[in-house]
Amino acid sequence: DIMVDEHHNPFEEKKEFKKKKKRGGGFQSYNLSNFLFRAVMAMGYKLPTPIQRKTIPTVLEGQNIVAMARTGSGKTGAFLIPMIEKLKCHSQIVGARCVILSPTREIAMQTASFFKSFSKFTDLRYALLVGGNEMETQFEKLAQNPDVIIATPGRLMHHINEVGLSLNMVEIAIYDEADRIFEMGFAEQIVTINNKMPKNKQILLFSATIPPSLANFTLSGIGDYKMIKLHQEY
Numbered sequence: 738d739i740m741v742d743e744h745h746n747p748f749e750e751k752k753e754f755k756k757k758k759k760r761g762g763g764f765q766s767y768n769l770s771n772f773l774f775r776a777v778m779a780m781g782y783k784l785p786t787p788i789q790r791k792t793i794p795t796v797l798e799g800q801n802i803v804a805m806a807r808t809g810s811g812k813t814g815a816f817l818i819p820m821i822e823k824l825k826c827h828s829q830i831v832g833a834r835c836v837i838l839s840p841t842r843e844i845a846m847q848t849a850s851f852f853k854s855f856s857k858f859t860d861l862r863y864a865l866l867v868g869g870n871e872m873e874t875q876f877e878k879l880a881q882n883p884d885v886i887i888a889t890p891g892r893l894m895h896h897i898n899e900v901g902l903s904l905n906m907v908e909i910a911i912y913d914e915a916d917r918i919f920e921m922g923f924a925e926q927i928v929t930i931n932n933k934m935p936k937n938k939q940i941l942l943f944s945a946t947i948p949p950s951l952a953n954f955t956l957s958g959i960g961d962y963k964m965i966k967l968h969q970e971y
């Protein structure tokens with residue numbers, strides 16, 4: 738005889754499991770495009786970190802954010818994942834749609850490497866503009882109409898001043914490790930760069946701390962934003 742257990746329906750069970758995962762807030766709850774979801778899974782990210790859980794939906798909604806979280810909390814994914822979701826694919830229209838500013842060449846290079854991994858199933862292009870790299874190589878990259886510019890403030894200013902690089906198509910500006918950018922004396926450059934981009938761009942600022950000089954910038958340079966603060970242990 739075949740025993741039929743009326744209460745055991747594998748189809749229903751699977752549905753229930755999926756719902757639970759969704760409630761638990763896995764990456765699949767953000768409805769990311771398949772190309773991006775696959776890249777996130779390929780990175781081995783099973784669950785979003787607390788800062789990613791707070792920022793990804795907010796950035797996808799289009800809000801400006803000032804996010805504070807400690808080093809190692811996953812801030813790179815917190816801005817790259819929603820940014821790549823928004824840009825989706827290469828645009829033929831001339832001009833970068835996103836600028837990411839980093840305090841140092843090393844951090845910019847690390848961000849570029851993360852960008853490569855997260856965008857590997859897309860045709861998005863990026864240019865890395867940092868000191869110590871050949872200007873020629875950077876001109877060549879810029880000539881290919883990158884969607885994203887990853888830069889240090891000094892080198893980006895150089896491209897703006899010397900060759901008239903335009904930032905007037907920028908839709909998303911990301912300031913990573915903003916406290917360090919300010920500590921390193923780039924405050925003036927940041928204000929200048931911020932003003933070279935359209936007023937209605939979305940701004941994402943990430944920092945471990947908010948010193949007074951940075952607080953002034955968030956007040957005068959960002960407009961309305963959502964403050965996201967995580968406790969030290971996260």
Ligand code: ADP
Binds near residue numbers: 783806
């Ligand atoms: P932060 O910029 O806050 O210092 P990073 O973005 O550099 O942190 O992330 C620190 C490390 O944690 C990196 O190795 C990164 O790949 C890893 N990481 C980030 N988010 C996740 C996640 N959701 N799941 C697993 N590992 C993650």
Ligand code: MG
Binds near residue numbers: 813
């Ligand atoms: Mg970081």
